[in-house]
Amino acid sequence: MTIKGIDVSSFQPEKYHTGGFAFVFIKITEGTTYTNPKWVAQRKTARDAGMVTGFYHFARPGSVEEQAEFFLSKINLVEGDILVLDWEDQGVSHSFKDNWIKRVQHRTPGHRTVLYCNRDFWLHRDSTSFAGDGLWIAQYNGRPGRPDIQHPWLFHQYTDHPVDTSVGNFKDKVALRAWSAHRQLASFD
Numbered sequence: 001m002t003i004k005g006i007d008v009s010s011f012q013p014e015k016y017h018t019g020g021f022a023f024v025f026i027k028i029t030e031g032t033t034y035t036n037p038k039w040v041a042q043r044k045t046a047r048d049a050g051m052v053t054g055f056y057h058f059a060r061p062g063s064v065e066e067q068a069e070f071f072l073s074k075i076n077l078v079e080g081d082i083l084v085l086d087w088e089d090q091g092v093s094h095s096f097k098d099n100w101i102k103r104v105q106h107r108t109p110g111h112r113t114v115l116y117c118n119r120d121f122w123l124h125r126d127s128t129s130f131a132g133d134g135l136w137i138a139q140y141n142g143r144p145g146r147p148d149i150q151h152p153w154l155f156h157q158y159t160d161h162p163v164d165t166s167v168g169n170f171k172d173k174v175a176l177r178a179w180s181a182h183r184q185l186a187s188f189d
Helices: 039-048 064-073 094-107 119-125 173-180
Strands: 003-008 023-030 052-058 082-086 113-118 135-138 155-159 165-168
Touching: 023 039, 023 064, 023 082, 039 052, 052 064, 052 173, 064 094, 082 094, 094 113, 113 119, 113 155, 119 135
Parallel strands: 003 023, 023 052, 052 082, 082 113, 113 135, 135 155
Antiparallel strands: 003 165, 155 165
């Protein structure tokens, strides 16, 4: 693992430090009413720096369909954009998580859709081990790239200081870009 990335939300500025980072995940929506007012400018910062971009939705209790559609209604996707469900609200079930990911995969053929959650959610709340196209696991264990889980993972968020930082389980940015641009199409009926 030689690549690092960050995630940003409305707590970070529109123009943020990109040096040394290969990827960024940008919060777009939460529930069915909140949209990050900085996300378009934050996307421009990432794309101007040549970073692989991903976008996430923070799940809240409620309708899977409404939250997936709200999230997707905000984005003009380009090839290689990664989509993420941020699963950390105790009121959101593992079945919501699975159905949101499947719905977004079905609606966005060709785009990777991954799950973000912390180690506790993955080990104690999840019952299906379904993470779409890959798992982004959060565990601040002081060992970047070595989360304490058995399941294969793609990204490991290992710190929130000075900003949420992750390592990607890819040889380099070229490998991440190739992975993000080539999703196998499948049916999710």
